[in-house]
Amino acid sequence: MIQLPQPDPGVLSRRAAIVAALNDALPGAVIDDPAETRAYECDALTAYRCPPLAVVLPRSTEEVSRLMRLCHDLRVPVVPRGAGTSLAGGSMPTEDAVVIGLSRMTEVLEIAPEDRMIRVQAGRTNLAVSGAVDHLGFFYAPDPSSQLACAIGGNIAMNSGGAHCLKYGVTTNNLLGVTLVLMDGSVVELGGPMGEAPGLDLLGVVCGSEGQLGIVTEASLRILPRPAGARPVLVAFDATETAGACVAAIIRAGVLPVAIEFMDRPCILATEAHCGAGYPDCEALLIVEVEGTPTEIDEQLALIRDIALRFDPIEFRESRSDDEARRIWLGRKSAFGAMGSLGDYICLDGTIPVNALPQVLAGITDLSRRYGLAVSNVFHAGDGNMHPLIIFDANKPGDLDRAEALGADILRLCVEMGGCLTGEHGVGIEKRDLMHVQFAAPDLEAQMRVKDAFDPHWLLNAAKVFPLDASAPRRERRLNRPADAA
Amino acid sequence: MRPETEADLAQIIREARAPLSITGGATRRWPGEGAAAPLDTRGLTGITLYEPEALTLTVRAGTPLAVVEDTLRAEGQMLGFEPAGAPGSTIGGVAATNAAGPRRLQLGAARDALLGIRMIDGEGNIIRNGGRVMKNVTGYDLVKLMAGSRGRLGVLTELTFRTAPIPPARVTLSLPDLDAAAAIPALTLALGGAWDVSGAAWLPGRGALLRLEGLAGSVAERAASLSARLAALGRVEQAEDDPWPLLHAVGRDPALETWRILCRPSQAPAILANLPQPLSLDWGGALIHVALPAGSAPDLPPFDGHARRVTGAAPGLIPATDPVTRRLNTELRARFDPRGIFEGCD
Ligand SMILES: Cc1cc2nc3c(=O)[nH]c(=O)nc-3n(C[C@H](O)[C@H](O)[C@H](O)COP(=O)(O)OP(=O)(O)OC[C@H]3O[C@@H](n4cnc5c(N)ncnc54)[C@H](O)[C@@H]3O)c2cc1C
Numbered sequence: 022m023i024q025l026p027q028p029d030p031g032v033l034s035r036r037a038a039i040v041a042a043l044n045d046a047l048p049g050a051v052i053d054d055p056a057e058t059r060a061y062e063c064d065a066l067t068a069y070r071c072p073p074l075a076v077v078l079p080r081s082t083e084e085v086s087r088l089m090r091l092c093h094d095l096r097v098p099v100v101p102r103g104a105g106t107s108l109a110g111g112s113m114p115t116e117d118a119v120v121i122g123l124s125r126m127t128e129v130l131e132i133a134p135e136d137r138m139i140r141v142q143a144g145r146t147n148l149a150v151s152g153a154v155d156h157l158g159f160f161y162a163p164d165p166s167s168q169l170a171c172a173i174g175g176n177i178a179m180n181s182g183g184a185h186c187l188k189y190g191v192t193t194n195n196l197l198g199v200t201l202v203l204m205d206g207s208v209v210e211l212g213g214p215m216g217e218a219p220g221l222d223l224l225g226v227v228c229g230s231e232g233q234l235g236i237v238t239e240a241s242l243r244i245l246p247r248p249a250g251a252r253p254v255l256v257a258f259d260a261t262e263t264a265g266a267c268v269a270a271i272i273r274a275g276v277l278p279v280a281i282e283f284m285d286r287p288c289i290l291a292t293e294a295h296c297g298a299g300y301p302d303c304e305a306l307l308i309v310e311v312e313g314t315p316t317e318i319d320e321q322l323a324l325i326r327d328i329a330l331r332f333d334p335i336e337f338r339e340s341r342s343d344d345e346a347r348r349i350w351l352g353r354k355s356a357f358g359a360m361g362s363l364g365d366y367i368c369l370d371g372t373i374p375v376n377a378l379p380q381v382l383a384g385i386t387d388l389s390r391r392y393g394l395a396v397s398n399v400f401h402a403g404d405g406n407m408h409p410l411i412i413f414d415a416n417k418p419g420d421l422d423r424a425e426a427l428g429a430d431i432l433r434l435c436v437e438m439g440g441c442l443t444g445e446h447g448v449g450i451e452k453r454d455l456m457h458v459q460f461a462a463p464d465l466e467a468q469m470r471v472k473d474a475f476d477p478h479w480l481l482n483a484a485k486v487f488p489l490d491a492s493a494p495r496r497e498r499r500l501n502r503p504a505d506a507a
Numbered sequence: 508m509r510p511e512t513e514a515d516l517a518q519i520i521r522e523a524r525a526p527l528s529i530t531g532g533a534t535r536r537w538p539g540e541g542a543a544a545p546l547d548t549r550g551l552t553g554i555t556l557y558e559p560e561a562l563t564l565t566v567r568a569g570t571p572l573a574v575v576e577d578t579l580r581a582e583g584q585m586l587g588f589e590p591a592g593a594p595g596s597t598i599g600g601v602a603a604t605n606a607a608g609p610r611r612l613q614l615g616a617a618r619d620a621l622l623g624i625r626m627i628d629g630e631g632n633i634i635r636n637g638g639r640v641m642k643n644v645t646g647y648d649l650v651k652l653m654a655g656s657r658g659r660l661g662v663l664t665e666l667t668f669r670t671a672p673i674p675p676a677r678v679t680l681s682l683p684d685l686d687a688a689a690a691i692p693a694l695t696l697a698l699g700g701a702w703d704v705s706g707a708a709w710l711p712g713r714g715a716l717l718r719l720e721g722l723a724g725s726v727a728e729r730a731a732s733l734s735a736r737l738a739a740l741g742r743v744e745q746a747e748d749d750p751w752p753l754l755h756a757v758g759r760d761p762a763l764e765t766w767r768i769l770c771r772p773s774q775a776p777a778i779l780a781n782l783p784q785p786l787s788l789d790w791g792g793a794l795i796h797v798a799l800p801a802g803s804a805p806d807l808p809p810f811d812g813h814a815r816r817v818t819g820a821a822p823g824l825i826p827a828t829d830p831v832t833r834r835l836n837t838e839l840r841a842r843f844d845p846r847g848i849f850e851g852c853d
Contacts, residue, residue, distance in 0.1 A: 135695050136771045137791075158700075180644045191642060193651065194619050209831040214769045214793045214812045215611065219824055220836045221659070222605070225618060225651025229644050249701045273560040275583060275672030313703070317725035324722075372640040374561040404641040405561075444642035452645075459645055460635070467634045467843070468647040474838035486646065 022422065023069060023110070023450050026484045028117035029500055032074070032097055039097055040075050043119065046091050047084055050125075052076040061120050064107040065167075066451055068421065073100065073114030078125045082200055082208060082238040085121060089236065090206025092119055096499065098480050099204070101232040103144065103175030106167045108368055109449025111179060111231050115484055121236060123174050129153045130239060136214075138197060139244050143174030143237045147181075150242060159244040162189035165445070166357065174237045180229030182445035187403035188279040188312070189245070191445065193228040200239040201227060204476045212241065226471055231447050232482045234475040248312040251279065253349045254322060255338040256329045257303035261285050261386075261398070264305035265378030267332045268402045271309070272375055276324050281403035282308040282353050285382075288360065288397040288410070289352065295359035298352035301336045307402065308353055356399045363395075365415040367424050368408055371435030372444035375405045384434045385409055392427040394420075406444035407435070433458055448486045456488050465491050509547040513625065513633060513664045519546065520662070520848060521631035528850045529658035531569060531597030535604045537815070539822040540657070543850040548599050551664055556639070559584060563622065563639045565667040568599025579670055587614035587671030591755035599663050605655030609706035609718065609751055609789055612698070614671060618654035623667035626653060628660065629844025639667045652839075659851035660843040674720035678730045679706070679746035682737060683714040687785050687795075688776045690715035693740045694791045695772055702733045706751055709788035713750055714741075754787050763798035764819035766805055770795065770812040781806045 032039070043051045052058055053075040063070040074097070079085045092099050098118040105112050114120050123144030131140040134157050141150055147168040150161045164183035165171055171181070177199065182191040189195065198212025212224040227234050258264040268281055284292070285305045293300055300306060307329075311321040322339070329337055340346040352359075360366050373381050382398065389396040400408040409431055413424035432442050432452065436459050442452045456465060469487060472479065472495075479495050508527075510516040520527075526543040533541060549569040556565040559582040566575055572592040579585050589608030590601045600606075602624075607616030614620070623637030626649075636649035653663060682693050690709040697704050697717045706718030717737075719729050734743045765786065770778055772792035779785065779795065782805055786796040793812075799805060804823060805814055816823030828836070840851065 133771070133773060134699060135773045137698060138771070180648070182642055186642070190615065190619060193648065194615050203831070207831050209829065209835070211832070214771050215616075215790060217605075217616075217655075217769055218832070219813050219815065219828055220832060221839060222618060222651045222655050223832065223835055225654070226648055228651070229648045246699055246701050248703075269560045272562060275675075277672065313721075313725060314701075314728055316728045317722065320722040320724050372642045374558065374563065374640055376558055376561045401642075406640075406642045439638070440640050441638050441643045441645045443645050444640070445644055447644050448646065456646060459638075463632045464635050465646070467628065467632070467636070467649060470842040471647055471649070471652070471839065474835060474842055 024489060025071065025115065025450070026489060026496065028115055029098070031500070032117040036074060039095060039119070042091060042095065043075060043077055043088070046087050047077060047079060050078050050084070052078070061102065061105070061114060061122070064105040064110060064112040066108055066110040066113065066449065068415070069110050069113055069450065071114055071116055073118050073120045074116065076120040076122055078122050080125045082202060085202045085236050085238050086206045086208050088121055089202050089204055093205045093478070093480060096478065096480065098483060100482050101174070101178070101236045103172030103178070104146065104170045106171045107175065107179065107447065107449055108370070109443070109447045109451040111447050111449035111485060112175070113450060123172060123238070126238065132157070134159060137244050138241055140239060140241045141173060143177070143240055144172050147171050147173060147176055154244050158247050160247050161242055161244055162195050163192045173240050173242070177228050177237050177240060178230065178232045179445070179447040182401070182406065184280045184282060184401060187281065187401070188277055193225065195243045196224065196228055196240065197243055198241040199224060199227065199237045201235040201237055203235045204478070204481050231449065231486050233472055233486060234481070249314045250318060251310055251312045252318045252322065252340055253308050253310040253346055254325065254340065255300070255306055255308055255336070255349045256334045257301040257306045257336040258332065258334050259304050261305040261382045262379035263332050264307055265382055265402070267307060267329055268378060269376045270328050270331070271325060272403065274324065274328055276321055278309050278311045278321070278325070278403065280308070280310040280401070283398065283400050283402035284353060284356065285398040287395060288356055288399045291359040291363055291397065292352035292356055295362060296351055296355045298348055300352050303335050308349055353399070360397060360410050360412070364412045366413070367411045367428050369411070369428050369431055370406070370408060370443045370446040371432045371440055372404070372406045373435050373438050373440035375403070377438045377440070378402065378405065381407070381434060381438055385431055388427060388430050388434070392423060394424055394427055405440065429455060450485055453486060454488045469495060508545070509550040511550040513551065513627070516551065516662060516664065517627050517631040517633055520627055520629065523848050526850050527848055529662050531600035532593070532595030534593040534596045535600055535606070537817055537822065538819050540850065546662070548662065549597060554578060555665065559670070562641070562670045563667060564670050565639060565665060566598050567665050568597065568602070568663045570598050572596040572598050572601055580673070583673050584670040585673050586620060586668060588616050588620050590617060598666060602654055602663055602666050603657055609708055609754060612707060612790055613703070613705045618651050620669045621650050621654050621666060622669055624650050624653055624663055625665040626661040626663050629846055629848045634661070637667070641669055657851065658849055659840055661849070676723040676726040677718065677720045678726050679750060680717045680719070680730060680734055680737070681714050681744050681746050682741040683744060684741045685709070685714045687788055688779045690788060691772060691775050691792045693737055696736060696740070697733055698791045700736070702729045707791040708754055710750060710753055711784060711786070716746070716750055718751065754789055760798060762801065764801050765817050766797050766799055766814055766823070767817045768795040768797065768805065768812065768814040769793060770810050774810045777808050778810060781808070
């Protein structure tokens with residue numbers, strides 16, 4: 022079970038006054054009825070829930086700034102929220118926190134195709150960013166599977182990735198600038214042309230800081246011309262290790278497909294039952310997608326075919342039409358839904374060096390046997406970002422604890438093999454206490470100093486990212502020095 | 508002082524009582540840098556891990572850039588961000604200045620290829636951040652913060668980069684008749700279509716330059732289609748030589764000072780209108796280098812971006828940094844280097 026810190030009793034006792042002050046500051050934007058704040062009590066890590074003190078839905082940078090200054094002066098904790106699709110508990114509130122949600126900030130502010138840039142309010146969904154430039158032949162590259170729902174502000178806070186980041190990079194590589202509201206209400210523009218500004222790369226450290234340094238209200242994003250075309254192939258193997266070795270060989274050969282996706286047998290069986298994509302009967306399969314003009318696609322696929330055949334696949338399935346291409350992707354795209362029908366699951370997100378794939382897959386199989394819980398693998402293999410899904414039964418006493426323990430062991434294995442705890446979902450509350458596995462005390466201290474610089478009172482999303490024991494001295498300093506004494 | 512190990516380096520910092528200027532090859536200094544006593548990183552050398560099949564290389568900071576490049580080339584790989592180098596450049600300097608060449612358009616700058624670091628802060632603590640995998644959001648990204656920090660927060664001691672395959676084929680198209688301002692629409696056109704351009708620049712005497720890389724058949728196909736589209740803007744040729752290294756060799760006239768201007772490409776024509784012929788344009792017009800008489804400053808219209816004097820005696824930055832950004836820079840420096848051991852400028 023994940024521990025949550027005790028709420029600040031000083032804040033809870035001032036609840037009515039705080040809500041009144043919020044209402045004064047932003048009439049019509051405050052939600053404090055417990056029946057309605059319930060909608061904000063969790064994100065996509067649904068096993069953990071806590072209703073906030075109140076929710077406020079501002080419409081502009083100026084309104085966010087006004088709210089932040091107020092909360093700062095009252096020493097009330099704040100949890101920023103985009104669409105609430107975090108899988109790590111990043112946007113889960115605490116009882117003493119005001120949630121500042123950006124769901125009303127969805128405007129497009131500027132489209133500049135000649136600068137290959139779009140500027141939007143941070144509550145706009147990822148897909149609606151690409152949607153706004155589609156008619157110009159452009160797209161926004163990072164494409165998390167949650168792109169229909171998740172907001173750009175959440176993407177920036179989590180430095181989200183997607184299936185196509187092997188070629189285009191993750192959010193931080195496609196972010197040119199943000200408007201950031203600091204906890205004390207001050208507003209600052211970070212970044213600039215090419216994402217660069219004089220001085221330290223503040224934009225670089227804000228991206229991926231999980232809503233702990235400020236609230237992003239506007240973002241300038243790099244947009245790219247849409248490629249002429251794309252085509253996937255499916256390669257099936259009789260052993261997961263062979264599929265892993267094939268991924269490393271493709272990378273080594275110098276071909277960089279836009280995506281290399283991996284699915285193992287349990288996942289293939291689940292998706293077949295769910296949507297009947299017609300995948301071959303095999304232990305593991307890869308979906309490799311390349312982009313470009315027809316010539317370019319043919320050239321790249323010929324190379325990939327040569328490499329794959331060296332590994333003696335059961336099948337090398339090419340797509341000769343849009344419909345065949347769609348069927349190749351069908352099972353992969355419905356994988357999470359299909360796994361959901363098997364039972365409850367925990368989705369891990371560890372990343373490993375690509376050449377360690379065969380070993381780590383074997384290690385996960387061992388652990389899964391030892392814990393007696395099924396693990397299924399579906400992930401972005403090209404960049405080593407694994408998504409082992411642990412299947413359990415939430416109604417069976419002790420099963421969640423066992424699944425969490427297995428998850429922790431798998432992540433330890435990833436770190437041991439030279440990888441990390443999370444490749445794209447973020448630390449949140451979920452992996453917070455495992456941070457000690459990856460980082461020594463000075464490493465964490467250096468990160469916490471950054472938060473000290475942006476948010477000296479540790480009011481912003483403070484119970485996340487850092488192990489509670491490591492952040493305790495800083496968080497408790499605030500409790501011992503409430504606003505009226507400060 | 509030229510320590511040979513990370514531990515010795517940490518010791519030197521702990522015992523330091525006066526400011527130090529962290530120094531690699533001293534090939535990328537800006538005006539005002541390098542005044543304090545040098546702390547030489549060139550004793551920390553060696554590639555500690557190279558896994559071509561995982562596209563990763565780990566190297567100590569004092570290792571010459573040339574050694575890194577030779578090692579990668581032997582395996583058909585490269586630093587994708589194409590850093591400029593002068594004799595003596597170290598890989599630590601490349602990271603600390605966030606170096607980037609023409610391919611920044613496609614693969615980003617040093618910051619984007621840097622996967623992990625080891626560093627020493629102003630109190631002598633050894634700090635690790637990032638790692639050696641391509642996707643990593645575990646904790647704050649101090650890797651980005653340190654890339655381009657120019658020695659103001661700490662000493663980088665070891666770096667892990669994502670490497671890139673060397674593309675098998677390359678073609679450079681040029682539009683020799685275009686002056687700098689006229690080159691912008693040509694570069695913009697090329698970057699706005701699906702040609703996957705890996706360099707978009709302008710050089711005096713060479714005109715607009717566009718680079719296409721990849722597999723041979725695809726490069727030929729893209730070159731033909733792009734040439735056809737560009738023809739309306741001027742005569743298009745295919746370059747016989749490799750002009751891209753010339754972009755690095757600008758601004759050598761000692762009587763003049765070089766300014767580096769970063770802007771939105773759409774604003775470049777207005778900026779160029781008030782300047783003498785630039786030394787070069789890169790990144791589709793987002794980067795302008797121009798030489799001006801010593802002590803002068805460019806006459807710039809209002810624009811998004813900034814201009815910096817990168818050679819000469821006195822620091823120069825337009826516009827001045829806003830107060831909140833300045834405060835955050837100052838706060839971060841105070842926390843990483845509370846005793847003010849590391850020299851630095853804005
Ligand atoms: C089915 C499913 C599939 C997913 N697939 C992917 C995937 O492929 N790749 C991937 O990377 N992630 C994926 N995710 C995770 C999630 O969608 C991302 O982390 C996403 O970026 C979160 O965006 P959000 O708007 O929902 O943020 P929220 O959940 O609302 O918030 C996430 C974090 O960001 C902070 N935050 C939100 N908005 C702001 C802001 N404006 N300023 C500052 N901080 C802010 C919050 O405090 C919180 O810490 C998936 C999730 C689900 C449920």
